[in-house]
Amino acid sequence: xxxxxxxxxxxxxxxxxxxxxxxxxxxxxxxxxxxxxxxxxxxxxxxxxxxxxxxxxxxxxxxxxxxxxxxxxxxxxxxxxxxxxxxxxxxxxxxxxxxxxxxxxxxxxxxxxxxxxxxxxxxxxxxxxxxxxxxxxxxxxxxxxxxxxxxxxxxxxxxxxxxxxxxxxxxxxxxxxxxxxxxxxxxxxxxxxxxxxxxxxxxxxxxxxxxxxxxxxxxxxxxxxxxxxxxxxxxxxxxxxxxxxxxxxxxxxxxxxxxxxxxxxxxxxxxxxxxxxxxxxxxxxxxxxxxxxxxxxxxxxxxxxxxxxxxx
Amino acid sequence: xxxxxxxxxxxxxxxxxxxxxxxxxxxxxxxxxxxxxxxxxxxxxxxxxxxxxxxxxxxxxxxxxxxxxxxxxxxxxxxxxxxxxxxxxxxxxxxxxxxxxxxxxxxxxxxxxxxxxxxxxxxxxxxxxxxxxxxxxxxxxxxxxxxxxxxxxxxxxxxxxxxxxxxxxxxxxxxxxxxxxxxxxxxxxxxxxxxxxxxxxxxxxxxxxxxxxxxxxxxxxxxxxxxxxxxxxxxxxxxxxxxxxxxxxxxxxxxxxxxxxxxxxxxxxxxxxxxxxxxxxxxxxxxxxxxxxxxxxxxxxxxxxxxxxxxxxxxxxxxxxxxxxxxxxxxxxxxxxxxxxxxxxxxxxxxxxxxxxxxxxxxxxxxxxxxxxxxxxx
Ligand SMILES: Nc1ncnc2c1ncn2[C@@H]1O[C@H](COP(=O)(O)OP(=O)(O)OP(=O)(O)O)[C@@H](O)[C@H]1O
Ligand SMILES: [Mg+2]
Numbered sequence: 176x177x178x179x180x181x182x183x184x185x186x187x188x189x190x191x192x193x194x195x196x197x198x199x200x201x202x203x204x205x206x207x208x209x210x211x212x213x214x215x216x217x218x219x220x221x222x223x224x225x226x227x228x229x230x231x232x233x234x235x236x237x238x239x240x241x242x243x244x245x246x247x248x249x250x251x252x253x254x255x256x257x258x259x260x261x262x263x264x265x266x267x268x269x270x271x272x273x274x275x276x277x278x279x280x281x282x283x284x285x286x287x288x289x290x291x292x293x294x295x296x297x298x299x300x301x302x303x304x305x306x307x308x309x310x311x312x313x314x315x316x317x318x319x320x321x322x323x324x325x326x327x328x329x330x331x332x333x334x335x336x337x338x339x340x341x342x343x344x345x346x347x348x349x350x351x352x353x354x355x356x357x358x359x360x361x362x363x364x365x366x367x368x369x370x371x372x373x374x375x376x377x378x379x380x381x382x383x384x385x386x387x388x389x390x391x392x393x394x395x396x397x398x399x400x401x402x403x404x405x406x407x408x409x410x411x412x413x414x415x416x417x418x419x420x421x422x423x424x425x426x427x428x429x430x431x432x433x434x435x436x437x438x439x440x441x442x443x444x445x446x447x448x449x450x451x452x453x454x455x456x457x458x459x460x461x462x463x464x465x466x467x468x469x470x471x472x473x474x475x476x477x478x479x480x481x482x483x484x485x486x487x
Numbered sequence: 488x489x490x491x492x493x494x495x496x497x498x499x500x501x502x503x504x505x506x507x508x509x510x511x512x513x514x515x516x517x518x519x520x521x522x523x524x525x526x527x528x529x530x531x532x533x534x535x536x537x538x539x540x541x542x543x544x545x546x547x548x549x550x551x552x553x554x555x556x557x558x559x560x561x562x563x564x565x566x567x568x569x570x571x572x573x574x575x576x577x578x579x580x581x582x583x584x585x586x587x588x589x590x591x592x593x594x595x596x597x598x599x600x601x602x603x604x605x606x607x608x609x610x611x612x613x614x615x616x617x618x619x620x621x622x623x624x625x626x627x628x629x630x631x632x633x634x635x636x637x638x639x640x641x642x643x644x645x646x647x648x649x650x651x652x653x654x655x656x657x658x659x660x661x662x663x664x665x666x667x668x669x670x671x672x673x674x675x676x677x678x679x680x681x682x683x684x685x686x687x688x689x690x691x692x693x694x695x696x697x698x699x700x701x702x703x704x705x706x707x708x709x710x711x712x713x714x715x716x717x718x719x720x721x722x723x724x725x726x727x728x729x730x731x732x733x734x735x736x737x738x739x740x741x742x743x744x745x746x747x748x749x750x751x752x753x754x755x756x757x758x759x760x761x762x763x764x765x766x767x768x769x770x771x772x773x774x775x776x777x778x779x780x781x782x783x784x785x786x787x788x789x790x791x792x793x794x795x796x797x798x799x800x801x802x803x804x805x806x807x808x809x810x811x812x813x814x815x816x817x818x819x820x821x822x823x824x825x826x827x828x829x830x831x832x833x834x835x836x837x838x839x840x841x842x843x844x845x846x847x848x849x850x851x852x853x854x855x856x857x858x859x860x861x862x863x864x865x
Pocket of ligand 2: 220221222261335
């Protein structure tokens with residue numbers, strides 16, 4: 176049972192007005208995994224997730240979700256999946272309790288009353304249960320939506336930017352909860368723009384302009400890209416940054432406060448460059464492991480070029 | 488298996504819809520307020536002077552004077568002769584089912600009686616349940632008669648024109664003896680009010696889910712299209728009941744409109760009519776992208792309902808193309824039905840034709856709506 180992947184899709188394609196916003200997308204999500212789904216705005220994450228749970232019909236491609244065909248067995252999939260939309264889409268003119276209760280009824284949840292009360296307690300909203308959902312703050316709306324999509328104990332969670340606008344404490348709680356669910360065998364596919372969330376995932380897929388650029392075990396991603404990085408500290412970082420950008424060997428310079436991360440794909444050339452710049456002693460050059468963050472900034476730059484090439 | 492209908496989910500959608508309806512105060516007030524306003528406006532303000540009304544003749548006699556009178560009636564452009572009827576029973580029937588607005592009865596020995604100076608009467612039987620149709624025409628009769636006398640009373644007959652009129656006209660107004668406009672327009676108004684509110688409310692209620700994005704959450708659950716459709720429509724059937732009740736009371740108290748027919752016929756008729764309008768609203772919701780569009784399209788369907796259904800202008804007097812359009816509008820059939828039931832004392836057996844017509848329209852609308860309804864976001 177745990178051997179079969181929770182999600183398998185191949186060649187998934189969706190076109191809007193002739194433009195392929197998701198283009199031959201392949202993905203395998205193992206059961207019980209936390210799978211991070213990353214990509215810049217408009218890259219097709221939401222569209223892909225919608226196709227996986229039967230909310231959109233793909234123009235091409237096929238796949239299965241929890242063993243059910245995404246093209247013909249959407250009804251079965253929906254019963255077992257918890258989908259949290261990117262935009263808040265519960266009823267603003269219903270109260271918090273009414274919303275949870277309605278969703279629970281849609282899924283035919285057993286012992287509904289207690290389940291809803293438990294969800295309210297977990298949320299810490301028990302004393303505000305009769306407040307209209309529309310009057311909640313942005314972060315609280317997200318948390319309510321999350322509670323709603325988990326009320327029927329789904330086997331698979333599809334979460335579209337669940338923590339957008341959520342404060343750090345609540346985000347930590349959220350990820351604790353996700354890990355607990357994952358340990359119990361629930362599969363989680365979560366899209367996010369936050370790097371600190373990406374590193375919490377077991378697997379990561381990166382999509383840009385509708386095409387999947389890379390996917391695999393999270394910590395292997397930088398290595399897969401083949402990125403080497405130096406950490407540079409010292410005086411007058413800004414001037415150095417400008418000069419480094421002109422260098423052939425440097426694929427990317429990312430600035431974090433007073434620190435520069437200088438990356439390139441050609442190890443020998445980068446080492447030579449580090450030796451040359453390090454000589455004058457005004458900056459400290461240290462080798463470091465390339466991290467996901469650099470990897471993704473690098474990917475984003477590359478994807479733009481790809482797309483420009485494809486468009487011309 | 489996949490088409491299994493879940494009562495639980497249906498009831499959940501239904502009660503959610505009720506709660507939302509109750510909280511949307513403005514719409515709620517509109518649903519009750521608009522019918523009353525319309526009742527007052529249309530009931531008190533509308534009048535018109537239609538022509539070319541279908542007329543049949545019962546020829547008890549024939550001769551130059553008769554021909555002259557009929558020719559004069561035709562010239563007046565109020566009457567449009569479409570044939571003859573034989574006997575009073577046939578005359579009553581055509582008036583009752585609305586084939587003709589008038590039956591002109593020329594009594595036997597009419598010509599001879601004139602010559603003998605007996606001053607016989609022509610009977611103009613009118614279906615006065617639509618007084619706007621009848622009023623102008625009946626009023627024009629005096630002039631028509633005078634012209635006919637002038638034209639035909641020549642030669643040896645001229646002498647008799649000097650004395651009292653050689654013959655008279657008796658207008659018999661069936662179904663609405665006082666010719667009270669509101670009596671006819673008020674039952675028809677129920678058709679217009681129900682159509683307007685039912686279509687618009689359902690269309691908007693469904694499009695609202697899509698516009699606010701809640702549709703995405705809704706269809707990500709296992710809920711089936713039929714459960715959504717019925718669950719969202721059912722609460723508005725009740726609204727239709729409330730409107731009808733308000734309407735019947737107002738019609739009785741304000742305009743003294745009688746209710747002469749069968750309650751069962753009325754009940755069956757207005758239920759079917761409510762359902763057909765709700766389905767139409769559902770159909771519109773599959774086309775419209777925003778609540779604004781839903782409203783505009785609903786409003787657009789209201790125009791033919793008012794203008795081509797026989798509500799504003801007598802159906803029989805409309806040109807062929809307008810009648811063709813009118814025939815596919817549910818309101819046309821409901822109007823005939825409701826006038827028959829409220830004013831002409833009809834029972835269930837008398838309205839089966841109208842019910843069948845509405846049911847056919849319902850069938851087509853539902854078929855198209857279900858085909859168009861998508862359980863995805865495409
Ligand atoms: N219904 C639609 N009609 C036309 N274009 C659409 C539609 N839905 C999405 N798109 C386009 O598809 C592309 C991908 O959109 P999608 O919402 O999947 O991106 P995303 O990766 O979720 O972005 P974000 O990070 O901003 O949420 C975008 O360019 C968007 O404009
Ligand atoms: Mg998105």
